[in-house]
Amino acid sequence: MGSIGRRGAVAAGIAALVVPLTVALGGTPAQAASCSTSTGPNQKQVEKFLGRPVDGKQSAADCKAIRAFQTKHGITPTIGYAGPVTWGVMDLMNKQKAAGKTPNKAGKCPTNKGRIACVDLTRQLSWIQDGKKLVYGPVPVRTGRDKYETRTGLKKIGWRHKDHVSSIYDVPMPYSQFFDGGQAFHSVGVSMWNPPGSHGCVNMTKTAAAKYWSLLKTGDDVFVYGRKPGT
Known part of the structure; x- marks a missing residue:
């Protein structure tokens, strides 16, 4: 037309x-397939958002839940790390819900x-x-x-x-x-x-x-x- x-x-x-935003986490490449064992700077907030036990420590179950969220919304690297990009998306969702x-x-x-x-x-x-x-x-x-x-x-x-x-x-x-x-x-x-x-x-x-x-x-x-x- x-x-x-x-x-x-x-x-x-x-x-x-x-192409989804890539966040460098200690030099880990975006295509990394391994699940992060590191506790992220937004660990507690992410755990709370996902309904996980809020202890501020990364676990295999935490990583699995975070990776599922990242995969669903195209957040990379998809390694289950509770970093600022992942938390930023969750925080935005909370603000949208509050509207x-x-x-x-x-x-x-x-x-x-x-x-x-x-x-x-x-x-x-x-x-x-x-x-x-x-x-x-x-x-x-x-x-x-x-x-x-x-x-x-x-x-x-x-x-x-x-x-x-x-x-x-x-x-x-x-x-x-x-x-x-x-x-x-x-x-x-x-x-x-x-x-x-x-x-x-x-x-x-x-x-x-x-x-x-x-x-x-x-x-x-x-x-x-x-x-x-x-x-």
């Missing part, structure tokens, strides 16, 4: 499947625009509201990584393409709704907590992206605010 030049511009903001059904409690997303899609980069959450009424969400999202940040401010959905595919990267972008040049809401097939993030788009699960597609239309407002951790 559209000219090659237009689709090429879209590709600049595409949220492609990414409950009042994501705009602080009133940072405008309530005088009628229907609007809100994107909180700090908590990696998005929702749709109409005035002060919550219409849908909040749902976790995956926004732009460092140097590819999702741009903040008040925007509008300019165009939509349900079955969009990047002409440069040949990456599917289902349910695309473009609100700032090549930056768009669209679904992806990776975890919403997969670091380091997108190339600027607001990634969503297929369920959330399809719901946004049904609730929004061209011309609707989008408000992006905050700052993603690590950017």
Whole structure:
């Protein structure tokens, strides 16, 4: 849909499947298959999050549980180490859960625009509201990584393409709704907590992206605010 030049511009903001963030742990390579026996700096927090006995000491069972979490969300190296990247994902999940059904409690997303899609980069959450009424969400999202940040401010959905595919990267972008040049809401097939993030788009699960597609239309407002951790 559209000219090659237009689709090429879209590709600049595409949220492609990414190479997960690698964290060097004492020189251990990202592809290491062994399970870490080392106690991590965030051991107690990670143990508590996973429902493990909180003793602050790494065990084989701790490592197995941490590795399962890392594998699920694409956190590397997947060696079961309770480091800052793994804990950062868990801490973000806790903050998202705390938002409950009042994501705009602080009133940072405008309530005088009628229907609007809100994107909180700090908590990696998005929702749709109409005035002060919550219409849908909040749902976790995956926004732009460092140097590819999702741009903040008040925007509008300019165009939509349900079955969009990047002409440069040949990456599917289902349910695309473009609100700032090549930056768009669209679904992806990776975890919403997969670091380091997108190339600027607001990634969503297929369920959330399809719901946004049904609730929004061209011309609707989008408000992006905050700052993603690590950017």
